[in-house]
Amino acid sequence: MMRADLPSVPGVVSARDIRRTAESIAAAQEPDGAIPWFGGGHTDPWDHIESAMALTVGGLWDVARDAYIWSAKAQRSDGSWPMQVRAGVIENHDADTNFCAYLATGVLHALDVTGDTGFATEMWPTVRAGIDFVLGLQLGAHGEIHWSANESGSSGEALLTGCSSIFHSLGCAVTLAERMGDPRPDWAAARDRLGRALRHHPEAFLDKGRYSMDWYYPVLGGALRGAGAADRIAQRWNEFVVADLGIRCVSDAPWVTGAETCELVLALDAIGDTAAATSLFTAMQHLREPDGSYWTGLVFTDGKRWPEERTTWTAAAVVLAADALTRTTAGNGIFRDTLPR
Template sequence: MRETPVALPEVSGIITPDQVLQTARSIAAIQEPDGGVPWPDGHVDAWNHVECLMALTVAGLRDEARRGYAWLVRHQRPDGSWPVKMVGGEPAEAAGESNHAAYLAVGVWHDLLVTGDEVFARAMWPAVVRALDFVIGLQTSRGEILWQRDADEIPAAYALLTGCSSIYQGLRCGVLLAERLGDPQPDWELAADALGHVIAAHPEAFADKSRFSMDWYYPVLGGAVRGPEAARRIDREWDTFVVPGLGARCVSDQPWVTGAESCELVLALDAAGLRERALGVFADMQHLRHEDGSYWTGWQFVNERHFPHERSGYTAAAVILAADALSGATPGSGVFRDAGDHLVRVTDDCGCERARA
């Protein structure tokens, strides 16, 4: 394991640089020989895999991150997607999810911000183009993006708010990457505008998953909802999902806080300018830290047991990305905050009063 000297994140009184590096090493320790970073059950999906690579990049574990990106190139299908689940390098579920494909653009843009390595970004560019073209191929005339194309290449019948919010960030990162590399992609920008408006103004466009905390904070995290409306959105469900001293629930109807959702909420709060709340949630979730630097996936606070009884790479990755955002340690620390630095142009295809105006 070759480590590139970097300024590691530090959040005073919460997490030290040495602890961040230890957490990154816990991710590297579960990376498979072919470069995949699996869930505790052994499967790899492209979204969580990219998140882990971003965390490795923050911590200076560049060789491991690059092996992970090589895994993505190797397993990308001709249509630009990845199988929902890969086990041992083979597809275990063949459908391709739109939000999985879109997240590659976030990872490659983040890598370029942190490392400045344009040669690597150019090498990844064809894969990014295929991935985002797959994504916009699932966009409806109103603007939402259907959540998957199944094994028979049939599009799903509905869209998911959390997935579309992440896709919005992916499209914005893709546009920025395209501009940097001198290969503009206006179709992506138009797709992002339509999608951002639907996320902000058309809840009816999405399947009802409101019991999940991700549907609460992801429109802010992905960048489609910012400013006063972001603060109002956070306030509306704060007491539903945030458990003082423990972190954020995964779902509203279970006494279960999870580390990944807690740290994603931290990133959303930071992006919305709610720094003190972000610091508070980040401090609260540290009870999930294991002595080896990894993090338990969650805590069932009625039974007082870790649930599920596992430590996950994606949770550790979310901790590192949250620490970087709060500390500003790397040039990529604003990758979530900056996702909202764009005025969404309203299209006229959704039929609402705002669009007609």
């Protein structure tokens, strides 16, 4: 088990709180290394990696390593992963391109935090195959990437949130390729095309504007920085942010969610708005349980937690946000300052 300093946000969460949250994620891990949404729930490749990143920050590197090894073993011959698995049984055979790209983010994060070059080298072929699969679906006229594929072909549609996350993962992949001595300028060029689509061609993506993720993800993923990022956040702040509770998942429902709130924290941290980021991080702690786990969300009109589940990926977003705010581990800038420009 890796020894590490743990994030501590004064007056909000202690280092011990963060360790308990990491332990709550580890408690859900299955024997083969998969990390489902909650005990008995399904595993998807993206949230699985988000949880592995949080385990790494929480000092549980052996557990995180098992999660990454699961990803390597579960990868299919074309470089993809099935969208949904439960207890080792595939429930949805389709591939989500955003899910398949995210391993690059996780492996770069693990390398930054642990310095374990040998493990990164071991994982590199898996990362490389995943990214090549994803870029095989960069079929849009403006460089956008189709969001899913199955035996019949691609979905033919692109999602703003998914492509923003892929943009971030491609940056991690390009950086990782350089560190592995296997530079991929073709990936960098593909990322540039995708970035232009995200910044200048909103018509290339399905309209999902009622979801808060479509609001902040171009900032979180790094496609927008500077004044453009600040303007985007300001435009819909009052629509999504609920004082003292967090942010809405969707604009037209009285439902705040912890993971989205913490992702916005990461986005705000990435553009230097530390005060607002810390305020939101503090506000969402009403979702915390004494064992360190977090409820997914709260319907604030009736005070009910919904859905009635404590999700590993919500806990993971909390840990990653705490690390970013406190600059604790060497991976704290994974959403801020480690990507190629």
